[in-house]
Each structure stands twice: as structure tokens, then as C-alpha cells.
Amino acid sequence: MIDWKDVDLDNCPVVGALDVIGDRWTMLILREAMNGVTRFDELVDHIGIGRSTLSDRIKKLVGAGILTERTYQETGSRPRHEYVLTDKGWGLRNVVVALKEWGDRHVLAADERPLDLIDKSTGSPVRLALVDDDGNLVPDERLRHAPGPGFRTLSEPASS
Amino acid sequence: MIDWKDVDLDNCPVVGALDVIGDRWTMLILREAMNGVTRFDELVDHIGIGRSTLSDRIKKLVGAGILTERTYQETGSRPRHEYVLTDKGWGLRNVVVALKEWGDRHVLAADERPLDLIDKSTGSPVRLALVDDDGNLVPDERLRHAPGPGFRTLSEPASS
Numbered sequence: 001m002i003d004w005k006d007v008d009l010d011n012c013p014v015v016g017a018l019d020v021i022g023d024r025w026t027m028l029i030l031r032e033a034m035n036g037v038t039r040f041d042e043l044v045d046h047i048g049i050g051r052s053t054l055s056d057r058i059k060k061l062v063g064a065g066i067l068t069e070r071t072y073q074e075t076g077s078r079p080r081h082e083y084v085l086t087d088k089g090w091g092l093r094n095v096v097v098a099l100k101e102w103g104d105r106h107v108l109a110a111d112e113r114p115l116d117l118i119d120k121s122t123g124s125p126v127r128l129a130l131v132d133d134d135g136n137l138v139p140d141e142r143l144r145h146a147p148g149p150g151f152r153t154l155s156e157p158a159s160s
Numbered sequence: 161m162i163d164w165k166d167v168d169l170d171n172c173p174v175v176g177a178l179d180v181i182g183d184r185w186t187m188l189i190l191r192e193a194m195n196g197v198t199r200f201d202e203l204v205d206h207i208g209i210g211r212s213t214l215s216d217r218i219k220k221l222v223g224a225g226i227l228t229e230r231t232y233q234e235t236g237s238r239p240r241h242e243y244v245l246t247d248k249g250w251g252l253r254n255v256v257v258a259l260k261e262w263g264d265r266h267v268l269a270a271d272e273r274p275l276d277l278i279d280k281s282t283g284s285p286v287r288l289a290l291v292d293d294d295g296n297l298v299p300d301e302r303l304r305h306a307p308g309p310g311f312r313t314l315s316e317p318a319s320s
Contacts, residue, residue, distance in 0.1 A: 002275075004195040005206055011272050013263025014191055014256060020267065024182050031174055035164040035305075046165055088266050094288050095262060096174060098254040103173025104308075106248050107180065112171050112310035115162075117290070120304040124292040128254050130277070132284040137295045144280040145195075148264075150272035 002145055008152040020064050021092060025049055025057050031096055033067065033089065038082040058083055066092070097128055162305055168312040180224050181252060185209055185217050191256055193227065193249065198242040218243055226252070257288055 009015065021027060028047050032038075037046055043054055061067040066089040073079040097117065104113045117126045130138050169175065181187065188207050192198075197206055203214055221227040226249040233239040257277065264273045277286045290298045 004192070004197055005202055007195075007274070009206070011268060011274055012191075013261075013268055013273070014187065014259045015263070016267030017259040017263035018184050018187060022184050022187070024178050027174065027178060027182070031172075032164070035167075037164050042165055046169070091262050091266060092258075094258040094290075095255065097290070098252075098258045098288075099174045099177040101173075102251050102255060103175070103177035106251060107176030108171060108173055108310065113173065113308040114167070114171055114310045114312065115305045116308045118304055118306045119292050119298045119302050121302050122292065123306075124294075124298075126290050126292055126298050126303060128258075128288050129291045129295065130254075130257070130286050131289045131291070131297070132279050132282065132286055134284075135289065135297045137291070138279045138284075138286050142279050142281050143286060144278055145275045146278045146283075148273040148276045150268065150274045152274065 002147065003153075006153045006155055008154050010152070011150050017095075020066070021095070023057065025053055026061065027096070027099070029054070029057055029061065030066075030085075030089065030092055033083065033085050034093060034096060038070075038084050039072075040081070040083075061089070065089075094128060101128060162307065163313075166313045166315055168314050170312070171310050177255075180226070181255070183217065185213055186221065187256070187259070189214070189217055189221065190226075190245075190249070190252055193243065193245050194253060194256060198230075198244050199232075200241070200243075221249070225249075254288060261288060 021030065025047070028049070029043065032043055032046060037043060040054065040058075043049065044051055047054075058067060062069060062083065065086055067083040068086050069081050070084055071079050072082055100117075118124060119126055130143065132138050181190065185207070188209070189203065192203055192206060197203060200214065200218075203209065204211055207214075218227060222229060222243065225246055227243040228246050229241050230244055231239050232242055260277075278284060279286055290303065292298050
């Protein structure tokens with residue numbers, strides 16, 4: 001049994017993730033990108049974000065390899081950029097879906113849920129769940145943490 | 161097909177969730193609570209959070225119904241409080257797990273993952289996945305948004 005109070009949190013992946021995407025505007029830019037809103041002016045209009053803030057956040061997301069810049073050109077206009085998710089960026093989808101599910105259930109009123117995530121081939125609602133390697137649901141009471149390769153405790157630091 | 165740029169985001173559940181738990185310290189307090197670290201001094205020691213900041217965040221989380229206060233007493237000490245997750249608070253587990261999974265894969269080095277989430281009855285690794293009502297995995301290409309009861313567009317606001 002792991003004594004959580006003795007776990008060394010220096011390499012905590014939750015902290016590592018929040019360092020990159022823990023900013024509120026960043027999460028909203030990711031929400032938009034996952035739904036196909038990728039152009040600068042569209043983002044400004046839809047999120048209501050200031051241009052300089054958006055520019056700063058996009059630069060950080062491109063630098064972190066979460067968004068990548070792509071050029072597009074509409075007839076009669078100069079070439080412009082849009083910003084699409086990389087595979088690393090798409091890896092954040094479950095973070096956004098988890099926030100959505102909790103907000104739907106616990107923040108919004110019952111009849112206020114704006115969007116449902118569904119399986120388009122069946123119409124069935126889709127939700128996040130914890131599954132094992134074979135795709136079977138794992139009930140809460142069977143969940144446990146086991147030490148991984150980078151496990152360290154405060155009382156016994158890794159040898160250097 | 162929903163035109164995302166025309167979706168009214170006034171009741172976005174992701175924004176609603178971030179309003180409540182979008183603060184970095186808040187996420188770390190939740191991580192600790194999910195792992196059984198619930199006492200004020202233990203939280204100060206383990207997270208490295210200032211006492212007044214912790215006090216403020218706990219007050220907000222109790223006010224939001226995410227943590228609840230419980231009294232405990234150790235021999236020879238006065239009664240003290242600890243802060244445990246409500247059902248609403250446990251509803252945030254997938255947010256923390258989603259951040260962990262992404263941080264494990266994309267922020268930490270390959271041999272630095274400190275903890276694995278496993279099924280204790282089989283030892284199998286456990287991960288988040290999108291499933292339908294019958295618990296079957298839904299592949300990415302079948303995911304779609306459908307309008308929910310609170311769906312509104314910017315071009316056609318709900319009648320009041």
C-alpha cells in the first residue's frame with residue numbers, strides 16, 4: 001500500500017500537464033480546435049479573447065507541440081495561418097471531455113446541457129470510463145495505484 | 161452537422177467547470193484528497209502550499225460542495241477538521257486521471273512515470289476511454305456532438 005503523504009511529487013504528471021495547459025484561455029483554445037475552429041479571427045470572435053492574449057497562447061501551444069501552424073488562402077486574400085491540433089494536442093481530448101461531463105452534471109441545470117457526445121453510428125450517448133487492457137470497465141473499488149518506473153518517496157530518494 | 165462557430169457558449173460546461181476548479185492549487189488539493197491526504201497540515205507539507213492560500217481554496221471547495229468538513233481527534237489533541245470529497249468531488253476523478261495520462265505520456269520522460277493506475281484484482285493497467293451505454297469502446301471516427309436540451313446558436317437565440 002502506497003503511503004501517499006510520502007510520495008515524492010517532483011515528477012507529478014498532473015503538475016506537468018497543468019504547467020503546459022493549466023491556463024483557462026488555453027483550455028478554451030483547445031476546446032475550439034477540437035471542434036474545428038482554427039483560424040485566428042474566428043477564435044477571437046467565438047471565445048471573446050483579446051488578440052494579444054490569443055497570440056501569446058497560440059505561440060506557447062505551438063512551442064509545446066500541441067498546435068501546429070498551417071497556411072490557407074482564400075480567393076483574393078493573402079495567405080493566412082490556422083492552428084490545428086497535433087497528435088499530442090488530440091491527446092488532451094479526454095481532459096476537455098472530463099471537464100464537460102462534470103460541468104454538464106454539476107454546474108449546469110438539468111435542462112441546460114448544450115451538447116451530447118454520441119456514437120454517430122448508433123446514436124448512443126458516449127462517456128468516459130476507466131477500462132483495462134481488454135477494454136472491460138473497471139469498477140471504482142478495484143482501482144489502485146502501483147509504483148511506476150519513476151516512483152520515488154520522500155523518505156527514500158532515488159539514488160543518483 | 162453543427163457549425164461550431166455559431167454555437168452559443170454562454171452555457172458551456174467546460175467553462176462552468178473551469179470557473180469552479182480551474183485554479184492550479186485547487187487541482188492539486190483534489191489530487192491529494194483523491195489519494196487520502198485530507199488534513200490541513202498534511203496538505204501544507206505535501207503540496208508545499210501556503211496556509212492562507214490553502215485555507216482560501218478549501219473554503220471555496222467546501223462552498224461549492226466538492227469537499228466536506230469532518231471532525232477528527234487524536235489522543236491528547238483538540239478536535240481538528242479534515243476535508244473529504246463529496247460525490248460531486250469524486251466526479252472530478254476523470255479530470256485528474258486525464259491530466260495524469262497526458263502528463264505521463266507527453267510531459268515526463270519514458271522512464272519517469274511515477275504511478276500506474278491498475279485493476280488490483282488482475283494487475284492490468286487501467287486507462288480512460290470513451291464508451292457507449294453498453295460499455296463498449298467507441299472509436300474516435302464515430303464520435304459526434306448532437307444538440308442537447310440547452311443547445312443555442314448565436315444566429316438563433318432561444319426564445320425567452
